[in-house]
Amino acid sequence: MKVGVITFPGSLDEGDARRAVRLAGGQAVELWHADRDLHGVDAVIIPGGFSYGDYLRCGAIAALAPVMQSVIDRAKDGLPVLGICNGFQVLCESGLLPGALVRNDHQKFICREQKLRVESTRTAWSSGFSEGAEITIPLKNGEGSFQAHDETIAELEGEGRVVFRYVDGNPNGSRNDIAGISNAAGNVVGLMPHPEHAVEAGYGPDSPSGIRTGTDGLIIFQSLMGVLR
Numbered sequence: 001m002k003v004g005v006i007t008f009p010g011s012l013d014e015g016d017a018r019r020a021v022r023l024a025g026g027q028a029v030e031l032w033h034a035d036r037d038l039h040g041v042d043a044v045i046i047p048g049g050f051s052y053g054d055y056l057r058c059g060a061i062a063a064l065a066p067v068m069q070s071v072i073d074r075a076k077d078g079l080p081v082l083g084i085c086n087g088f089q090v091l092c093e094s095g096l097l098p099g100a101l102v103r104n105d106h107q108k109f110i111c112r113e114q115k116l117r118v119e120s121t122r123t124a125w126s127s128g129f130s131e132g133a134e135i136t137i138p139l140k141n142g143e144g145s146f147q148a149h150d151e152t153i154a155e156l157e158g159e160g161r162v163v164f165r166y167v168d169g170n171p172n173g174s175r176n177d178i179a180g181i182s183n184a185a186g187n188v189v190g191l192m193p194h195p196e197h198a199v200e201a202g203y204g205p206d207s208p209s210g211i212r213t214g215t216d217g218l219i220i221f222q223s224l225m226g227v228l229r
C-alpha cells in the first residue's frame with residue numbers, strides 16, 4: 001500500500017509520518033507541494049509543522065498549493081486523507097473539513113503528552129481502535145483551538161464526526177474538547193495531536209490503558225492498512 005506524505009516549505013514531521021507508515025506495514029511515498037501528481041498513492045498524509053512559515057494563517061497558503069488541488073479532487077472520491085496538526089489546519093483551510101484552528105486560549109505554544117478518547121471508529125484512520133478507548137499521544141502547537149459555528153458543532157456531534165476528544169482537561173479552549181474530526185464520509189480525518197510520534201515502544205508516551213507502551217499512535221496508521229487491505 002502506497003501512502004503519500006506531503007512536504008511543504010516549513011513542514012517538520014514528514015519524516016516521522018513516513019516512518020509511521022513503514023512501521024504500520026505501508027510504503028511511504030514522498031509528495032512535493034508543487035507537484036500535482038499524486039504518484040498513484042492509495043492515501044495521503046498531510047504532516048505537522050509550519051508550512052510556509054505559518055503565514056498568513058496556519059495552513060492558509062498550503063491549502064492553495066498545487067498538490068492540494070489534487071488531494072481535494074481525490075478526497076471527494078474517497079481517497080483516505082489524514083491531516084496531523086498543521087495538516088489539520090490545512091484541511092480546514094482547504095474546505096475538506098469544517099471549522100478553524102485558532103491560537104490556543106492561553107496564548108502559549110503547548111508541548112505535552114495528551115490523553116484522548118476515541119469517539120468514533122467509523123473512519124479510515126480510527127477503525128482499529130475500540131470505541132471509547134483512551135490513548136496518549138504528544139500534542140505540540142500554538143494554534144490548536146478548534147472553533148466552529150454552533151450549527152457546525154451540532155452537525156459534527158450529531159453525525160458522530162468527532163473522532164478524538166481531549167480528556168482530563170482541555171489544553172487549548174477547543175469547543176466541546178474536540179481534538180479531531182472527520183468529513184461525512186469518514187475518509188478525511190484531521191487531529192491536532194501527533195500519532196506519528198507515538199509509534200515505537202520506549203519512545204512515545206505510556207498509554208493510560210496499560211495495554212501498550214508508547215505506541216497508541218501506530219493504531220491510526222494500522223487502521224488505514226486494514227481499510228486498504
Ligand SMILES: NC(=O)CC[C@H](N)C(=O)O
Pocket residue numbers: 047048049050051054058084085086087140141142143144
Ligand atoms: N506541530 C505543528 O504542526 C504546529 C502547527 C502550527 N504551525 C501551530 O503552531 O499551531
